[in-house]
Amino acid sequence: MGSRAGGRRTGPKCIAIVGPFASGKTTLLEAILARTGAIPRQNPVSSGNTVSDHSPEAKAHAMSVEASVATTDFMGESMTFIDCPGSVEFSFEADAVLAGCDVAVVVAEADEKKIPALQMIMRKLDDLGVPRILFLNKIDKTAAGVRDTLKLLQPASAAPLLLRQIPLRKDGAVIGSIDLALERAYVWRDFAESEIAEIPDDEKAREIEARFSMLETLADHDDLLMEQLLEEKEPPRDEVFDDLAADLREGSVTPVLIGTAEKGNGVLRLLKTIRHDAPDIETTRTRLGVADGKAAIVQVLKTIHTAHGGKLSISRVVTGTLPDGTELWLSPTESAKVSGIYRMLGKDQSKLGAANAGDTVALGKLDGVRTGQTLTTTRGGTAQLVAIEPPQPVFAFSIRSRERKDDVRMSAALQRLAEEDPSLTLNHNQDTGETVLSGHGEMHLRVTVERLEGKNQIQIDVGPPSIPYRETIRKGVTQRGRHKKQSGGHGQFGDVVLDIKPLARGSGFQFTDTITGGVVPKQYIQSVEAGVADYLKAGPLGFPVVDIAVNLADGSYHTVDSSDMAFQMAARIGMKEGLAQCSPVLLEPIMKVEIATPSEATPRITALVPQRRGQILGFDARPGWPGWDVVEATMPQSEIGDLIIELRSATAGVATYTATFDHMAELTGRLADQVMNEHAGGKAA
Secondary structure (H helix, E strand, O other), X not given: OOOOOOOOOOOOEEEEEEOOOOOOHHHHHHHHHHHOOOOOOOOOHHHOXXXXXXXXXXXXXXXXXXXXXXXXXXXXXXXXXXXXXXXXXXXXXXXXXXXXXXXXXXXXXOOHHHHHHHHHHHHHHHHHOOOEEXXXXXHHHOOOOHHHHHHXXXXXXXXXXXXXXXXXXXXXXXXXXXXXXOOXXXXXXXXXXXXXXXXXXXXXXXXXXXXXHHHHHHHOOOHHHHHHHHXXXXXXXXXXXXXXXXHHHHOOOEEEEEOEHHHOXXXXXXXXXXXXXXXXXXXXXXXXXXXXXXXOEEEEEEEXXXXXXXXXXXXXXXXXXXXXXXXXXXXXXXXXXXXXXXXXXOOEEEEEOEEEXXXXXXXXXXXXXXXXXXXXXXXOOOOOOOOOOOOOOOEEEEEEEOOHHHHHHHHHHHHHHHHHOOOOEEXXXXXXXXXXXXXXXXXXXXXXXXXXXXXXXXXEEXXXXXXXXXXXXXXXXXXXXXXXXXXXXXXXXXXXXXEEXXXXXXXXXXXXXXXXXXXXXXXXXXXXXXXXXXXXXXXXXXXXXXXXXXXXXXXXXXXXXOOHHHHHHHXXXXXXXXXXXXXXXXXXXXXXXXXXXXXXXXXXXXXXXXXXXXXXXXXXXXXXXXXXXXXXXXXXXXXXXXXXXXXXXXXXXXXXXXXXXXXXXXXXXXXXXXXXXHHHHXXXX
């Protein structure tokens, strides 16, 4: 492998800013926008006036709750930064963004507790093949040495962390940085450009050692550089920069830059690294498997419904040129016309006449178009570039409007919110009549409800979703059911004898008949089955009855007074009187649960499961995730409702789980009484 000419890339870039919660992503974007002149000054997050956290929900919770887009210019080149939320509850926002961006800036700090969260982010970047730069933030508050910090962070990254800068210290405080590629010192000035300085004599040995370590890592991918190091020759500076750029674009290394975003320190070096070394749309096209061409291909990164401008689709133009008014095709039968092209700066928009390859813009009113989809000007559509699958929900609310008159508005608003956030799931439970909203944590759903109420002026009530309890019987009985009524003219008469028996768990409902001699005419046997099935919707305990066999063994009829309705009523009477004698018992759903957790927290998780009436089946290393385990267990569904809150509390916010139905099990005693009392109280209300 020889030396590789990096070749400086030009053209618009799209950069995702990602990182663990509270690592300083929004602050970094604010510093970038101030440094590039997009905003007059850098506002602290605490002010509530940052470009990113402009929504009422973000301000109320002092945290990013959605991806925010800001385009700026640096040294004559357009750069679009997309600030992605750090909370795991909103992490799905980044998936579609990362699929279409050129590079990710991962904001991290020397905090051991945040390593698992950092590992999750790095793993996602690896899976998508997205190159990344690590910005080691809050360097002025880091007590540990920067190389010790990298040793701490390295397990989170599959690619080697390549230190490009080391701190410049004076009297124990970090006052700037030393660039290992340029071999130059920079003294930081808050919110201003750094001053170039000579490397102090007492720092030279440390700089030489750190630079050699950087070159050794680069030499792993460059034979010529390896020869130069072995022969103790100083490699040409241009070749070093070429290697740095090539290794970043290929994902062979993760360059590490240092700074303090809160003071704007280190931001200029980061911007120059992005400008000179980061890939652009040409490389991203290759990653996505797209050949350049005249037809425009557009990847939708995010959907927004604005108060006055309607629907906006934040999109990356992958190929071609896109004038306003262009018709874009999703499939052979689906198309939408662009109505407005906008450059974004947080909530602010400026209108453009067209967008070119590499631009990240908002496209107006693409009805029917969803986040993650690929559009083209070619009639008939194009292959979808990425498949974005939201993770399984881990938290749910039963949701309803406080005023019945708002039901239709609430339904439409929920659909818009689900369009903005594909990780939301909406289901209507036919058994309970509930609308169930599911997502990735309590905060995720609370923010969704706040948006629903704030944007639409609808008052909402939420609560835990109903658990699908069932009931069954422990023993059988033979029971007659007779319905006889005379009220002048034709009366009503139906008479049945039912053999009722329990079935094995999971068998459902079986109906048979052993009628002989026509004691119950054939046309009424279906009526009996219908009456039985109708009663089973709510048995003696008030819940649907399962795992039961009913045989119509005998009966009688009247030639004039018998009818379909009379035999249905007779069947219901027989079931009501019979099931009460069959030792009815409550059944609760038991779920198979797989919990993914950092290994250090596994003992806490295995202790937590029995506290929720769960049973540990075992645990093992999580495949492909060093330092993680998967705990397998069974657990009642009623105990899973707020499980994610406790799991995340035990794991610095990173554990998650999947749950699938396993079986139904008997529930007796105090808990069963409580369930039945609450159910009866709910029906009475």
